[in-house]
Amino acid sequence: MKKLACVLTLAVAMATTVNAQIPNGGFETWEDYPDTGAECQQLNVYQKPDLWVGSLPHGCEYSFSIEKIMESYPAGTGQYSMRIHTDTASGVSGVASSYDGTDLVGDPWFPLPAFPISYRPDALCLYYKYFPAGNDTMGIVCRFYKNGIVMGYAWYASPQTVSTWTPLTIPASYDNSDTPDSASIFLLCFTNVNISNSVLYVDNVSFDSLVTTSEYSYRGTIPGKIKLGQNYPNPFNPTTTISFTLPAKSVVLLKVLDLTGKVVATLASEELSAGSYTRQWNAASMPSGVYMCRLQTGKYTETMELMLLR
Numbered sequence: 311m312k313k314l315a316c317v318l319t320l321a322v323a324m325a326t327t328v329n330a331q332i333p334n335g336g337f338e339t340w341e342d343y344p345d346t347g348a349e350c351q352q353l354n355v356y357q358k359p360d361l362w363v364g365s366l367p368h369g370c371e372y373s374f375s376i377e378k379i380m381e382s383y384p385a386g387t388g389q390y391s392m393r394i395h396t397d398t399a400s401g402v403s404g405v406a407s408s409y410d411g412t413d414l415v416g417d418p419w420f421p422l423p424a425f426p427i428s429y430r431p432d433a434l435c436l437y438y439k440y441f442p443a444g445n446d447t448m449g450i451v452c453r454f455y456k457n458g459i460v461m462g463y464a465w466y467a468s469p470q471t472v473s474t475w476t477p478l479t480i481p482a483s484y485d486n487s488d489t490p491d492s493a494s495i496f497l498l499c500f501t502n503v504n505i506s507n508s509v510l511y512v513d514n515v516s517f518d519s520l521v522t523t524s525e526y527s528y529r530g531t532i533p534g535k536i537k538l539g540q541n542y543p544n545p546f547n548p549t550t551t552i553s554f555t556l557p558a559k560s561v562v563l564l565k566v567l568d569l570t571g572k573v574v575a576t577l578a579s580e581e582l583s584a585g586s587y588t589r590q591w592n593a594a595s596m597p598s599g600v601y602m603c604r605l606q607t608g609k610y611t612e613t614m615e616l617m618l619l620r
Contacts, residue, residue: 332408332495333361333425333551333588335515338388340378359392361425361590362408368401375402383437383475383513387521391513396443396499398506404499406512424494425588426542426553427454431517434464434480434495439511440472442499446508449498450480454490461485475513477520492542538605538612541591545617548594552577552603559583560607566591593618 339360344353350370357378358364364376375394382388396404408424434452442448447469454462462484495515499508514521539553556562564578574596577589593601601616 337392365403371400373397373400394510406497408495435520436515441509443507451496455492545619549592553588
């Protein structure tokens with residue numbers, strides 16, 4: 311059984327802002343998304359936000375529920391937003407989910423845990439526009455999980471047309487006093503009836519406070535200490551997400567090494583503001599086994615185990 315060490319080295323300085331924990335919540339990073347499931351003469355390739363996914367057509371039609379929009383709100387917070395639409399003729403449901411691996415075939419009200427968190431958000435916040443077709447109703451669902459079990463949620467639905475960017479704050483509620491370890495977000499053009507041509511625009515999804523600038527705060531405070539969060543999922547195959555928090559601006563170097571000290575991957579090499587961050591590790595080329603992830607900054611060291619199961 312081969313072990314690896316994931317070493318995170320941080321040089322710390324002062325800062326005053328902090329980033330939210332929702333991965334790519336501003337939809338600024340996009341990637342190609344090929345439809346490999348359909349057996350068509352021509353491979354359809356779409357664009358989707360990194361760490362988000364939408365609904366593909368049942369056949370070979372060129373149709374996808376997500377579209378990149380060259381507009382961001384509020385002004386100055388980025389370049390892009392996300393458009394979600396329904397195309398019932400092609401079997402495309404008007405949905406977007408906050409995780410590449412979420413299966414959209416199942417019950418959309420219960421998406422799987424998607425990304426790690428380490429505190430209890432008070433609300434889900436975002437900006438949106440909605441243009442319903444017929445009597446369609448848009449829906450926004452955020453689920454909070456502890457050990458894979460739903461323990462809280464933030465939920466909103468409305469049939470109203472909203473033609474200009476509008477802020478929305480959805481209070482969260484919990485079933486117990488535990489702190490969630492993961493969450494998932496589902497954005498829908500519909501709740502009961504899936505009607506073609508309904509369109510939902512969304513930008514700058516965050517926890518606890520609305521985004522007002524490109525660097526914004528949540529919960530109004532900077533994390534009190536450097537912390538390495540447990541990766542999620544764990545065990546994993548082949549991708550897992552590692553979270554960490556910084557109490558001050560830091561030059562971050564995140565590497566994966568084997569026990570001989572050989573670097574097998576560099577996950578981050580950049581200066582980051584104080585806040586909470588996530589990085590994905592794709593271990594597709596690595597053998598099954600237990601891995602060690604070690605966080606280091608100055609004299610501080612924290613280590614955790616990761617398990618890759620094929």
